[in-house]
Amino acid sequence: VTAQRRALRLAAYERLRAERPHLFHNPPDAAFEIVFDRAAQDQVADTAAEALRGKGLPEEYGDIGVVYEDAYLLVIRDAVRFRDGRLGAYVRSTHASDGVAAAVLPVLPDGRVVLVRHFRHESRQWHWEIPRGFSEPGSTGIETARRELDEELGLLVDELTYLGSLDGDEIYWASVANGQTPSSTVAGGHEGIDEVRTITPAELYTMIRDGTVNDSFALAACAFAVARGRW
């Protein structure tokens, strides 16, 4: 049973590697390389299984390969080799398909910015954020940014400027067209956006200082704007 389960997980891993090779990149200067030979993978799984048994935990937690998969999400456990030759394992989760997320700081012609109040399931709380979303297949970051502004706030944009990359996601500055007013109702009830706030950069700084804004995308957009001398 164990051998069969392990073989299935490794077979899914090999398929994933063929489809999305960049997930398994071993740059020449990597601090630890992913190892793909079956003997090393088995050795890592065996070592983990033994430790887990000692703790009364299921030994399948130590398996290498695609250990969970559904329509949205994969969990992968990789066998790795450190530079001192030691073997180990890393677990990571990844979306079921490739794509970048884009976040966008909406800036009105008078210089004020727009924040949205978003309910996040992961924390079961409301957060002040800037609009963001995942790309649809085949769409670019700039198209995603434009779509999110339209879907979340009903805003049309004159110009989108790339501000920078945040952990692989793209962040844009959107110059909102004249006469546009953001709306909290366009997104619809399921989205979990109840309120929008239009504030000056100075007011945004105050919200950051007093701990009201904690969203990494909003903070990064602000850091990019400061570093680029826009604010």
Added chain:
Amino acid sequence: MNDNDQRRSSRLDAYARLRTQRPRLFANPPDAAFEIVFDRARQDEVADEYGDVGVVYEDPYILLVRDAVAYRDGELGVYFRVVKAVPGAAAAVLPVLPDGRIVLVRHFRHSTRQWHWEIPRGHGRADHPGERTAARELDEELGATAGELILLGRLDTDSGLSVSGDELYLARLDGVPPPPTADAVAEGIDEIRLVTVAELDEMVVTGELTDSFTLAAYLFARTRGLLP
């Protein structure tokens, strides 16, 4: 009971145990945009349409949870999230030298399979306040001790899978840290760099610095006037 029912039941049993142990994960604040539903009939309805509800994956580090939810219009849906097996906020720390320069470390990250310039950070432990995690990471990654440790604020890094609520600190160091130790190198830290605020701005503009913890800590410190 067939295999399907048995699998669903065991996933819901694990879910009920998690809910007892960590009720905050399952909060339904009065103003929630969608509430988590716990009655078996509606969970089954959601599972029939979208797949199993419950703890669908578990190992010593992470849990994968799929929740059945009801929107304010009564419609049902499903949300999934990745939850740390051991609760405790991570902490990141912006190390600042007496002359105002900032210390960055070069870290290899498995999730991207690349090297990144960033500030020291690490996972929390259940019984450790963030301050202790910050001090530990300063020591492990830089071999440095903070003269003063200032809480800058909280950061929610959200991959769409989890919201972290990590703590960010600023550490005033007495002097330049030593080169990375053998332990740090084994962990994937090869190099440190001392940068002025202007140099850090340049790294942000050129895209050399893209780490969310570093960007947020830098911004917090700047908006509070803690950097030269």
